[in-house]
Amino acid sequence: MxxxxxxxxxxxxxxxxxxxxxxxxxxxxxxxxxxxxxxxxxxxxxxxxxxxxxxxxxxxxxxxAVPPEYLVLADRALDTARAELGIALGSTTVIALADHLSFAIVRTEKNMPMSYPLRGEVVHLYPREYAAATKVLNYVNDRLDKPLAADEAVAITLHLVNAGFASGDLSYTYQMTGVFTQLFDIMGAANNRVFDRDSVNAARFITHLRYFFVRATTGRQLDERSGKLRDAIRDVYPDAHATAIKLQAVLELRLGVPLTDDEVTYLTLHVARMVDEDRAPEATAP
Missing domain, CATH: 2.30.24.10 (CAT RNA-binding domain)
Structure with a gap:
């Protein structure tokens, strides 16, 4: 070279x-x-x-700008997440984590704790990434004289979630997490109940939303023009469709792009699954 x-x-x-x-x-x-x-x-x-x-x-x-020892520490710590999640975590994630660790270690040494207000949302919305982040944090703490606080797993989780998207900007992941929370609040208010975010259907919904974010920001929304399917689902699940329209309004406002009819159809399917855990719609939602 x-x-x-x-x-x-x-x-x-x-x-x-x-x-x-x-x-x-x-x-x-x-x-x-x-x-x-x-x-x-x-x-x-x-x-x-x-x-x-x-x-x-x-x-x-x-x-x-990052001390070399933290680059090595971050890369080796991420091996535990790579094994846990089965995904590639490349240079961008290594540098981002190393940079975070370097500041976190300084803050810990100076007794300057960091507050993570999104902790509850992160734990519920990204359980797999949070479990992997906890292992990453444990690996790091085993090699530090003064271990980092347990809440640092929240920040590490967001870095792992961010690694799965085209954008390298962590603010994108923060925005996405805030939107998810708002959508669950809207569904809860529309149905007068609190939805279990640890359920299988909630996990499916969150996964769908994560990939929707990618589609929306890259101009590749679902657009199969399946009018008959849309009409059938709207007739079978009118309440879920009404809720999906509310979610559509929030997503369009937050993302600044209109949703296609197909995206609203799949939102309806996921809402129906969330509302009725015992009866999943026959069509398969992505």
Whole structure:
């Protein structure tokens, strides 16, 4: 690999053998090095590949801002989440978690606890990610002199959820979580009950909404023009459809895009499942 830019003594931008630009870390890797020189392979600790079209220079600056020991800690800790969730957690997630850990450790050392007001929503909406985040936190705490608070699992959960979406901006995941909570509140008010967010149908609904967010923000909503199916579902589940219309209004307002008729149809199916746990609609909702 050829050095293109030196960020600091431990982080450089390099051109890989395949021609792409990568961020390379390692103790003393950039010390007295110059652009054009070959990377000292014996010093390489980790190679980060910029994802989702991220600018390599900006990505390198992010990596350089994080202490190298936290990069290693985050990457190894995430191995537990990779095994738990069965998904790839790439460079973007490693850097985001490492950056979070570095600040969390400083806050802990200075006795500055962090409040996570979304804790209840996160635990109920993302149980698999929360379980994985707890394992990540346990791995980290086993290697710290002063362990982080248990609530740090909430922040780690959001990073894991964020990894499943096209956007690399964690604010997107915060927005999504807030919208989920609002939708459940609307369904509860419409049906005069509190829905169990730990149920199988709630998990299906949340999964559907997560992928809907991706479809909506990338302009790929469901649009099969299945008018007969829509009319049939509306006739069979009029109350669920009325509730789905309310959810549609909130989603359109929060996301700034109109929902297709098919998206509203599938919202109706999921609402019907939530309202009547014993009778699932015959059509299959994604």
């Amino acid at each position: 050829e050095i293109l830019r030196i960020f600091n003594n431990n982080v450089v931008l390099a051109r890989a053998e395949h021609g792409g630009e990568v961020i390379v870390t390692g103790r003393g890797l950039g010390f007295q090095a110059k652009p054009g020189q070959r990377v000292d392979q014996e010093k390489v600790a980790k190679v980060f590949v910029p994802e989702d079209g991220r600018d390599p220079d900006n990505f390198g600056s992010l990596v350089a």
